[in-house]
Amino acid sequence: MSDAPGSDRFQRHEGGRHSTPVAVVTAVDAVLRDALVASLLLDTAGAVALRYEVEARSSSLRRVIVAADGVVEDELVDLDHPCVSCAMREDAVPVLTRLAHLxxxxxxxxxxxxxxxPSIVVGTLRPHQDSWHLAAAASAVGLEAVRGDLLGEDTLAERGLQWAAGDSRSVGEALAAQIEYADLLVLDGDPAGPGAELVEHLRAPEQDLVVGPYSLDAGTLLGRRLDHLAGLRRRDARCVEPYGGPTQHGTWTLDLSSARPFHPRRLLENIEDLGAGRLRERGRFWVPDRPDSICQWDGAGGQVSIGAVWRAGRDLPTTRLVVTGIEAADAERVRAAFGRSLLTEREWADGLAPWLGVEDHLSPWLGERDARV
Structure with missing residues (x-):
């Protein structure tokens, strides 16, 4: 392979040292992911794919190394812990280094x-770059299935896609993480259809789009440097922004914001109206009995995760949820529930003193008030 034309077109030499580009490709659809990987291998002389599969009957991973002309290695890998970071640290790092030296x-x-x-994959790999470097992160998205995958109620366990028995994520949560982190989205399907419209509402302007897994030029993926911090920012609830997009197929996005906090008890009363349905929701909120905490709101397909994630600075936090959906009735329900959950103007005018020492209704979800976030 080393003598093939163009075999060195993506190799980098920094400080006189060779560095092999590594692209991370994620998906929830095996056929689409494998089609994209195969296209890249055929388009790139000397490229190989390092692919991992979860072995459902054990805590092992199946590691497969594939070149354009066939399988190079196919082995089972036993892990101390069946998690993404362990798999990348314990096996992918040494294998990447071994391959990069060939x-x-x-x-x-x-x-x-x-x-x-992908944010966990990349975060684990980044400190180990040496003979190889992270070039890009691509998310392969099937447009015919994306509305059901992102906004539906299926869990990874129901699809046989969970990492381990304790992986309770929804398909929507997993796919949203892939779409929001990637610097390049590879779409398969009608670019003018309802699935593409939904993706437009969720993607940031700086994320590149390619339509068709066979249309992606390898140089677009391998000839760049992955900006991990930009990907993390897109996923950070403190930085959430509404991107908007076309509405021909009924997709909508709400930008709900207020300086006021949620009332803890009313938040619990309204949480189903706020989070249920075929929605993708991201954002932050705070509650008046813990003004030093910024809480995260992350929802997809009717599942909502909340938690006290960050310490507030000297200024009081703000409340902001960006909600995307496809059914008109959901928009009005969510908007009304957001308003009902906030402190009223009169409650806000009374300040935070009345909240000192009150019962903590949200401790089962946010942790104890004196816990560090």
């Missing part, structure tokens, strides 16, 4: 198990 290999496409969160 002169015949010009580039590596890393395909972690379906449903993997």
């Amino acid at each position: 002169p015949a290999i010009s580039a590596i496409v890393l395909a972690p198990p379906l449903s993997a969160d």
Whole structure:
């Protein structure tokens, strides 16, 4: 492979040292992911794919190394703990290093198990870059299925896509993490259809789009440097922004914001109206009995996760939820529930003193008030 034309077109030399580009490709659809990986291998002389699959009957991973002309390695890997970070740290790092030192290999496409969160994959790999570097993160998205995958109620366990028995995530949660982190989205399907419209409402302007897994030029993916911090910012509830998009197929986005906090008891009363239905919701909120905490709101397909994640600074936090959906009635329900959950103007005018020492209604979800976030 080393003598093939163009085999070194993605190799980098920094400070006189060779560095092999590594692209991370994620998806929840095996057929789409494998089609994208195969296209990249055929388009890139000297490229190999490092693919991992979860073995459902054990805590092992199946590691497969594939070149354009066939399978190079196929082995089971036993892990101390069946988690993404362990798999990347214990096995992917040494394998990437081994492959990067082979002169015949010009580039590596890393395909972690379906449903993997790319921010965790990349965050684990970044400190170990040396003979290889992270070039890009791509998310492969099937447009015919994306509305059901993102906004439906299916869990990873129901689809056989969970990492381990304790992986209770929904398909929507996993796919949203992939779409929001990736710097490049590869779409398969009608670019003018309802699925593409939904993606437009969720993607940031700086994220590149390619339509068709066979249309992606390898140089677009392998000839860049992955901006991990930009990906994390897109996923950070403190930085959430409404991107909007076309509405021909009924997709809508609400930007709900207020300086006022949620009333803890009324939040619990309204949480179903706020979070139920075919929605993607991201944002932050605070409650008056813990003004030093910024709480995260993350919902997809009717599942909502909340938690006290960050310490507030010297200024009081703000409340902001960005909600995207496809059914008109949901928009009005969510908007009304948001308003009912906030402190009223009179309650807000009384300040925070009345909240000192009150019963903590949200401790089962946010932790104890004196716990560090």
